[in-house]
Amino acid sequence: MLYRTAGQFKTSYTADQALFPVRQDAVLLGIILVLAWVVLPLTASEFAFQTLLIPILIYALAATGLNLLTGYAGQLSLGTAAFMGVGAYACYKLVTLMPWLNPVVAILLSGVFSAGIGVAFGIPSLRIKGFYLAIATLAAQFFLIWLFEKWAWLYNYNASGAIQVPNLDMFGLWVAGPQAASATQYFVVLAVVTLMTVLCINLTRGTLGRTWKATRDMDIAAELIGINLMKSKLTAFAISSYVVGVAGALFVFMWRGAAEPNLFDIGLSFRILFIAIIGGLGSILGNYLGAILIVGLPVVLNVVPEALGLHISSATVEHLNTMIVGSLIIFFLVIEPHGLARLWTLIREKLIVWPFPY
Numbered sequence: 001m002l003y004r005t006a007g008q009f010k011t012s013y014t015a016d017q018a019l020f021p022v023r024q025d026a027v028l029l030g031i032i033l034v035l036a037w038v039v040l041p042l043t044a045s046e047f048a049f050q051t052l053l054i055p056i057l058i059y060a061l062a063a064t065g066l067n068l069l070t071g072y073a074g075q076l077s078l079g080t081a082a083f084m085g086v087g088a089y090a091c092y093k094l095v096t097l098m099p100w101l102n103p104v105v106a107i108l109l110s111g112v113f114s115a116g117i118g119v120a121f122g123i124p125s126l127r128i129k130g131f132y133l134a135i136a137t138l139a140a141q142f143f144l145i146w147l148f149e150k151w152a153w154l155y156n157y158n159a160s161g162a163i164q165v166p167n168l169d170m171f172g173l174w175v176a177g178p179q180a181a182s183a184t185q186y187f188v189v190l191a192v193v194t195l196m197t198v199l200c201i202n203l204t205r206g207t208l209g210r211t212w213k214a215t216r217d218m219d220i221a222a223e224l225i226g227i228n229l230m231k232s233k234l235t236a237f238a239i240s241s242y243v244v245g246v247a248g249a250l251f252v253f254m255w256r257g258a259a260e261p262n263l264f265d266i267g268l269s270f271r272i273l274f275i276a277i278i279g280g281l282g283s284i285l286g287n288y289l290g291a292i293l294i295v296g297l298p299v300v301l302n303v304v305p306e307a308l309g310l311h312i313s314s315a316t317v318e319h320l321n322t323m324i325v326g327s328l329i330i331f332f333l334v335i336e337p338h339g340l341a342r343l344w345t346l347i348r349e350k351l352i353v354w355p356f357p358y
Contacts, residue, residue: 002024002351003022003024003348003351003352003354004352005022005352008022008023019201019205022352036190037190040053041183041186041187044183044186046182049182049183049185049186050182050255051299052295052296052299053186054182054185054186054189054254054255055255055291055295056288056291056292056295056296057186057189057190057193057250057291058189058193058247058250058251058254058255059247059271059272059275059291059294059295060193060275060287060288060290060291061192061193061196061197061243061246061247061250061287062080062084062243062244062247062248062251062272062275063272063275063276063279063287063290063291064196064197064200064243064284064287065080065083065239065240065241065242065243065244065246065247066080066240066244066272066273066276067276067279067281067282067283067284067286067287068200068203068204068212068236068239068240068243069236069237069240070276070281071276071280071281071282071283072204072209072212072213072216072236072282073212073215073216073232073233073236073240074129074212074215074216074217074219075122075125075129075133075233075236075237076129076130076131076133076134076137077133077134077137077240078134078135078137078138078141078266078269078270078273079121079137079138079139079140079141079144079269080244080268080269080272080273081141081264081265081266081267081268081269081272082140082141082143082144082145082264082269083114083117083118083140083144083241083244083245083248084114084244084245084247084248084251084264084268085144085145085148085248085259085261085263085264086110086113086114086117086144086241086245086248087110087111087113087114087244087245087246087247087248087249088110088163088248088249088251088252088253088259088264089148089154089155089163090109090110090112090113090114090245090249091106091107091109091110091248091249091252091253092154092155092163092165092252093154094106094109094110095166095168096156096166099166102170103168103169103170103175103176103188103253104170104175104188104191104192106249107192107246107249107250107253108192108246110245110246110248110249111241111242111243111244111245111246111249112242112245113245114241114242114244114245114246114248115238115239115241115242115245116238117140117144117241118237118238118240118241118242118244118245119234119237119238119241121136121137121139121140121237122233122234122236122237122238122241123234124136125233125234125237126229126230126233126234129219138266141266141269142266144264145261145262145264145265148261148264149161149261160260161260161261162258162259162260163252163258163259164257164258165177165252165253165256165257165258167179167180168180168253175188175254176188176253176254177257178257185254185255188250188254189250189254189255192246192250193250196243196246197284200243200284201284203239204284208235211227211232212232212236213282214227214232215227215229215232215233215236248264271294274290274294274325274329275287275290275291275293275294276290277290277329277332277333277339278290278293278294278325278328278329278332278339278340279291279293279339279340279341280338280339280340280341280342281337281338281339282338283338283339283341283342285341285344286338286339286340286341289339289340289341289344290339290340293328293340294325297321297324297325298317298318298321301317301320301321302314302317
């Protein structure tokens with residue numbers, strides 16, 4: 001009876017198109033927000049912040065950016081990590097050239113540079129698609145990593161070739177750098193991720209989102225009904241790269257603390273792609289479910305055997321993690337292409353009609 005809808009009437013078109021057509025969904029979201037903003041910051045340890053909470057939010061945001069491009073607009077991309085790198089290096093240059101700039105503003109502005117690069121590498125999508133477009137974005141991955149290594153101006157001519165996050169304060173409180181507390185960084189990441197998620201949800205539910213879906217499902221038919229494919233595809237690349245660039249800035253400034261070009265290699269792109277696939281392409285919720293699984297699985301594999309008195313080496317845990325993730329990807333591609341988000345939808349539909357299924 002948790003999802004009983006008796007007495008919840010829709011008397012207008014606006015009510016029928018509401019973000020939460022079932023009242024229980026809004027209540028569930030409210031509980032999640034209370035947990036994220038109040039309960040977890042008061043109870044989580046330093047280990048939980050650095051190992052689970054912060055990386056889950058950052059990976060979920062990066063997967064959201066990729067999902068806008070691949071899940072909603074139907075444009076394949078294998079260069080997500082490189083666009084994250086553009087956001088990270090752009091944020092580094094902003095805070096070093098303009099030390100007075102608010103760190104959150106610098107993080108949000110860094111996505112603009114990533115969006116510009118994303119549009120430049122998205123131009124081939126006007127002529128090619130599918131596997132060939134994926135190869136074009138893969139070329140962007142290798143080119144940008146090479147650029148991060150060779151253009152010394154990006155890392156202020158540091159002899160190590162790495163960027164080090166300086167101590168940044170906001171309203172007298174350290175939010176980035178060695179002196180920043182993990183709880184403070186968590187709140188900054190949570191605020192930015194919440195803002196970006198709300199924006200993405202509204203985009204996908206609006207005219208632009210429907211344009212992307214039409215382009216994804218059949219671009220020729222979309223063009224015949226008057227959709228400008230160039231505008232649709234390039235806006236998808238721009239907005240997706242912006243979100244990914246912001247995630248990249250958070251990745252370095254609010255979690256890693258330092259970065260080398262190899263941090264944004266192809267392995268990171270595949271990890272974000274796995275999150276989107278397991279969570280569910282074309283779903284905002286799926287990005288968070290996939291990130292929780294991908295980030296939390298190694299922690300569970302480390303903690304649970306120890307709690308049961310079993311001693312497993314770190315190498316074995318890593319192999320198990322790779323095997324499980326690979327199996328899950330195959331399972332969702334074959335059995336449930338819409339991922340964990342679809343499984344939650346099925347559970348929710350069962351709860352709505354329980355205990356009288358039809």
